[in-house]
Amino acid sequence: MDLQKLMDLPGALAAFTYTDKGDLQSHVLREGTEITAQMLDLLSRSCVANQAIASMEARGWEALTGQSGFQPLKGISVIGLEWSVVVNGNCGVVVKNRDADYEAAFAALQTA
Amino acid sequence: MSLKRILVLDGVTAVCRFRDDGVVMEAEGLLPQDLMVRLARFAQWYRRMVSGNTDLLSLFSQMRGWSPSQGWIVQGAATTVCSVGNMVCLVDNAQGALNEIMQALGEAAHE
Amino acid sequence: MHIVKQLMAIPGVIAAGEYAYRGDRFSYQGALTDEFARMASILCRANTLSVNMQSEIFDSFAENCGCRPVQGWIVRGANVTVCAVGNYFSFIENREELLNDVMTIMRAKVGDVQDDLLVNLYARLGGDTREALY
Numbered sequence: 001m002d003l004q005k006l007m008d009l010p011g012a013l014a015a016f017t018y019t020d021k022g023d024l025q026s027h028v029l030r031e032g033t034e035i036t037a038q039m040l041d042l043l044s045r046s047c048v049a050n051q052a053i054a055s056m057e058a059r060g061w062e063a064l065t066g067q068s069g070f071q072p073l074k075g076i077s078v079i080g081l082e083w084s085v086v087v088n089g090n091c092g093v094v095v096k097n098r099d100a101d102y103e104a105a106f107a108a109l110q111t112a
Numbered sequence: 113m114s115l116k117r118i119l120v121l122d123g124v125t126a127v128c129r130f131r132d133d134g135v136v137m138e139a140e141g142l143l144p145q146d147l148m149v150r151l152a153r154f155a156q157w158y159r160r161m162v163s164g165n166t167d168l169l170s171l172f173s174q175m176r177g178w179s180p181s182q183g184w185i186v187q188g189a190a191t192t193v194c195s196v197g198n199m200v201c202l203v204d205n206a207q208g209a210l211n212e213i214m215q216a217l218g219e220a221a222h223e
Numbered sequence: 224m225h226i227v228k229q230l231m232a233i234p235g236v237i238a239a240g241e242y243a244y245r246g247d248r249f250s251y252q253g254a255l256t257d258e259f260a261r262m263a264s265i266l267c268r269a270n271t272l273s274v275n276m277q278s279e280i281f282d283s284f285a286e287n288c289g290c291r292p293v294q295g296w297i298v299r300g301a302n303v304t305v306c307a308v309g310n311y312f313s314f315i316e317n318r319e320e321l322l323n324d325v326m327t328i329m330r331a332k333v334g335d336v337q338d339d340l341l342v343n344l345y346a347r348l349g350g351d352t353r354e355a356l357y
Contacts, residue, residue, distance in 0.1 A: 039285050046277045053165070053273065054298045057266050060172030065259055070300035074317075077297040078274045079308070080290030081335065088299075097294075097330075103322050106299050150283070157276035164269030171262055 001091045003028045006108055011099030013083060017091050018044035025090075035094060043094075047087045050076055075106050115140040118201060118216050123208025125191075127201035128152050129220070143202065155193075155200035158184060183217070185210065197221030226332040227252050230313050233328075235321045237303065239313040242267045253314070266305075267312045270296055292338040294330065297322070309333040 006015035007028055014035045016027035022045030029035055051073070058070040075088030085094050086102065088109035095105060118127045119140045126141030130152035139148045159181075166181040183196035192203040194210065196217040203213060230239040231252045240251025242264035249264035271293075278293045295308035304315050304322055308329040315321055 034285070034288060036285065039281065039288065042281060042284060046281075050270075050273070050277075050296075053270070056172075057168065057270075058298070058300055060168065061262070061266070064172060064174075064262070069302035070298075072301055074299040074301060076299065078277070078290075079294040079296060079330075080278060081292055081294060082289030086297075100326075101323060102297065102326055103320065106322075153279070157272075157279060160272045161269075161276050164265075164272045167265050168269050171265055 001111075006091070006093040006105075009093060009095060009105055009108055010101045011083075011096035012093055013096060014040060014094040015092070016040045016044065016094075018048065019090065020048065022046075022048040043085060043092070046078075047076075047085065047092055050078065051087065075109050077102060077105075115220070118199075118213070118220060121208075121213055121216060123204045123206070124213060125202045125204055126151070127199065127217075128155070129199050130156055131198070132156070137198075141202070151193075151200060151202070155195050156198075158186075159195060159198075183214065183221075185214070226311055226329065229328060229332065230325065233321070233324065235316040235318045236325065237314040237316060238263075239311070240264070241311050243310065255314070263305075263312060263314070267307050267310075270298075271307060271310075292336050294333075294336050297326070309336045 001017055003015040003026065006012060013030045013033045014027060017025045019025060024037060024041040024044045027037060027040050054076050055073050058073055062068060062070055075086060077084050077086040079097065083094055083096050084100055085092055086105040086109065088106065091109055093105055115127045115129065115138055118124055126143040126148065128139040128148055128151055129137045131137050134153040134156040136148055136152045143151065162184045163181050166178045170178040183194065185192060185194040190205050192205055192208065194201060194203060194214060194217065196214060199217045199221045201213065201217060227239045227241065230236050238251055238253030238255045240249060240260060242249045249260055251260040255263065274293050274296050278290045281288060282291045295306065298305045302317050304317055306313050306315065306325055306329060311329060311333060313325055315325055
């Protein structure tokens with residue numbers, strides 16, 4: 001995954017990759033940001049957890065309702081007061097809410 | 113049941129009863145006050161999260177018995193945190209007997 | 224205009240509604256049955272609790288890091304996306320520009336979700352340790 005490409009997304013503050021267990025593998029930070037590698041490591045773990053929960057929910061929903069269209073998941077996002085994190089698979093990007101383009105972020109994360 | 117009766121159980125190093133908003137109601141054990149406060153907040157959040165997840169499991173599995181959730185255990189390398197209801201405690205793995213501790217926590221929680 | 228009505232007026236929005244942080248109170252409009260809407264509200268509640276907890280943890284490691292208070296979350300499915308802001312949710316098709324529009328509207332209409340909302344809601348309901356969520 002080209003982290004630099006993710007950093008080109010509007011409002012991007014950090015881009016990172018992580019293992020299936022949530023260990024931070026690589027990251028790029030926007031100069032001057034308060035985000036640190038330690039924080040990204042925590043964030044990676046929570047992203048792994050959230051993706052696991054979301055995929056459980058998607059599976060359960062489809063099974064119980066008979067609806068389709070949720071699986072396979074294409075990513076999740078958690079929206080904070082000032083920034084959001086958008087992740088898919090083993091890759092994520094943190095973006096400033098003011099400039100956030102969720103669709104572009106999800107699209108960029110599909111080519112991981 | 114006084115918290116002291118839980119503290120004397122083998123392996124228990126700290127025990128705390130917390131309120132619905134995470135505030136410490138009573139606490140015993142070798143944990144500094146600020147860590148006790150953090151433990152209580154964490155335990156209350158975790159309890160809510162587990163409740164949420166057991167709701168989902170109930171919903172998707174259509175099985176009885178998951179909800180309402182009673183508690184949770186997180187087992188670390190040397191220390192374990194366990195909780196029933198609004199009680200949480202820290203246990204030294206080498207000495208603690210989880211079954212007994214969980215039972216005692218359960219009795220104290222429902223007082 | 225009420226947020227749910229406004230969302231439902233947009234092509235591609237499958238359903239939208241409101242869920243309570245506790246209990247089965249919910250309301251909705253759109254292509255859901257009562258049962259599905261109840262399930263959706265349970266799902267939304269679980270996810271919101273989860274991300275709120277996580278943001279508290281982050282905040283204790285990096286104060287004022289910009290994640291608290293949590294505003295919402297998005298789950299992007301293959302063809303359908305679920306978004307939640309505050310205690311409103313929507314199910315939308317994955318058509319172009321729709322997610323951004325829906326998020327803009329939801330965030331604007333809900334306003335900034337304040338800190339302690341969850342705590343206050345739970346505290347008001349009392350401290351029953353045998354808390355049964357349904």
